[in-house]
Amino acid sequence: MSHQEMGDSAKEKIEDVKPAEITSHSGRVDGSGDFPPADVSFEPGKTFFGAKPAGTTLPGDTVLPTVVPLFAEPPMDADPEEPPKEPPKEGKKEKKEKREKGQEPDDKIIRKTAAVDSKVQAKMSRTNLGMAEKTTAAKPGSERSGIPAGGFLQTGDIAMHIGQTEYILLTVRDFFLYSILVTVVTVIAVASMPTSRYYYHDIFTHFLTDSNFKTESGLYKNFWDIRILDQIWDYWKGILIPLTYSGVNDRIAKTFAANLKEDHLMILENVVVVLPRIRQVRVRNDSCQVPEGFVYIFDSCHYFFSPELEDREPFGLGNGTLWTWQSDQVTKSSSVSGEISTYTGGGYFMDFSMKKEETLALYTEMWNNTWIDHGSRAIIVDVVGYTQRDNLFCIVTLLFEIPPSGGVITSGDIRIQKLLRYVSTTDFVVLGFEAALLVLLVYYTVEETVELIIIRLKYFKNPWNIFDFVILVLGYSTLAVGALRYFMVENELKGLRDAMRNHEFFSFHEVRKIQTAYEVLIGTLALGVWLKIFKYMYVVRPGAIVLRAFQKVRMELLALTLMLLLLVFGFAMFAHVIFGTHVEEFNSIGSSMFTLIALFSGGLYFYKNCEEARPMLAPAFFILYIFVVILLFLNWFAAAIVHGLKRAAKDFDATGDDEQVFLKDILRNALKKMFLICGYKRMYKKMDDEDRAYQDRPDYDIIINLLKRNGFGILERALFLKRHGISEENTTIPKSKVDDVIADLNGMNKLYVEVEEHAKIMEQVDKIKKRLEILDHALSDMVVKSFASSIINQCW
Incomplete structure (x- = not known):
């Protein structure tokens, strides 16, 4: 032998x-x-x-x-x-x-x-x-474990069960293939979202929400400063109507409009695709119950808006769409969410006219007959513009919410979206990248299937494999939503053209929703593919140490995170109860949580409002929160990570250099052999x-x-x-x-x-001693009781 x-x-x-x-x-x-x-x-x-x-x-x-x-x-x-x-x-x-x-x-x-x-x-x-x-040679028993080679589709995850050298080489190959996927997704994400979107958004925001108008009291306010009902009328008369018809008096806009084949309104050289609309939703006057002690004061009660409490009866003049309720099939509008409630697509509405005089006449009719009263709960303004230079739609929704307590809460949603796809040369290049993305997704689907067949249940033990599955789902969802968006826009184009010719309103809410969903999906996909690059850091020693450090302290970090969230939630509850009435940042539990978490990066700009509301509690609350949460817990996080880095570095110092192969070792070996083959004996001897x-x-x-x-x-x-x-x-x-x-x-x-x-x-001996003591006490009690009973019997 x-x-x-x-x-x-x-x-x-x-x-x-x-x-x-x-x-x-x-x-x-x-x-x-x-x-x-x-x-x-x-x-x-x-x-x-x-x-x-x-x-x-x-x-x-x-x-x-x-x-x-x-x-x-x-x-x-x-x-x-x-x-x-x-x-x-x-x-x-x-x-x-x-x-x-x-x-x-x-x-x-x-x-x-x-x-x-x-x-x-x-x-x-x-x-x-x-x-x-x-x-590193093949692991003992790898052949006996039934893990065959994956051929061309063999990946680093399969090679992980065979040997380190094969794992490194296949991981490098996977990285180069994966870099193609990263490039494709990045190009699609960047090219689908033109950088000029920001400038159009900034212009419309400046004129629609940031511009000042003069109120009847002589004060100047903008859209965000509106707090009473009369200021809504002042905004329409001072900002909305003049801006809609600004192209009539603008020399450049008039020149541009003269070149159009059809007559359209202009807003700053942007075509008003559909005429603006003002829509109102109302609640019934019996939507809430008046307490008995105040019946002689109030004869009606208007509650917060909900679909079952919506008022659908005519009011005011009782004729026309301004004064009679219309369903969402007639209005062609979708529901709108605000800070207080979500409002349905039906209601009472007014469409702007092509002529400013007619629109002002409708405005006067609304003002004289009190179109906004106690039953009004929300006023929605829809404006849609289009610029042919960058093929962008500007979809604007302005919301005026009227709570039962009175006053006005304003919110605005201005979206700059590219709805018409595959128009320019760049768009067709993006189409090619989308086709490449589909091919890559199919390739990775087959690859992941092969991995699952070969390594079986071990596939699910690697968190990166679960992450790969999530990326595949995101990729297919992005392509599916993109295709659905394209066909939906193509289907809606005919109705849009008819609405533009007839100067009617056309709703972009559904198209906007699916475009927003596509933007969220492509953004999430781009984030996911870039995060997965961390998977390939194992092939280099510094990256392996960092990832090993988080792996060693992952349970500690999870425990600290849960403890931190519980602690922040407790502080958020306290802040909501104490400051919620006076400070906007603490008006709800969710807002309080977000505000306190945002404090991790600094920015105590709302402290003055808190101090004005609670002069004694505000300083104590924030000092305690900063000391306990920010100073202690965040330092514990840092200490846990540093501890993990030390443990990982110690492991690598002890065994890593001798027993683990890194990319630098393979590259050094290949470079050394190349010097020998090419005749650079001097360099070869130095490395040797x-x-x-x-x-x-x-x-x-x-x-x-x-x-x-x-x-x-x-x-x-x-x-x-x-x-x-x-x-x-x-x-x-x-x-x-x-x-x-x-x-x-x-x-x-x-x-x-x-x-x-x-x-x-010794622990067992101590336990036996304790049991013996208990038995001893029990026997003593029994002897005493028997002796006492015998004495009592003798006495009787």
């Missing part, structure tokens, strides 16, 4: 004796210095030193598994061809009974022991392994010398690294090295000293196991 075969058989024997989940332990209570299981590697071609722990094993002692040297001969009385017999497996119940009886030590304690000798030998046997040549210097680093450094991983401090390391006669001058350490080091560390681990077992025995 060859040495290699004997070594393999020895390894199988070790696996039979050694628990499957055994790990090494430094002998310290905190577990510092534990070895990761990957430190033990049996690779062909490596020579391992044998080791025997010092001392003899006494009867009753826990026998720790030790490593049999690969070159050891089998026992004389053993048949070399006979396979080792596996001991009968015991169930969990039998093991638990043995542990309770003390016949078998606890598995948790055994897992803390260390096969330190095998780990040191694996580190000490670094023969012919330079920085560039280090590769660096590799040899790395592989021939002193054994002293490895021993120091080993002691650090076992949790030895500076003074402890110095005493340990002095006891074994090891100094910095030892470039190579004899086998006898290696055996002594292994035996010493094994002895410490054995002592740790004995201490743990002794502690458990």
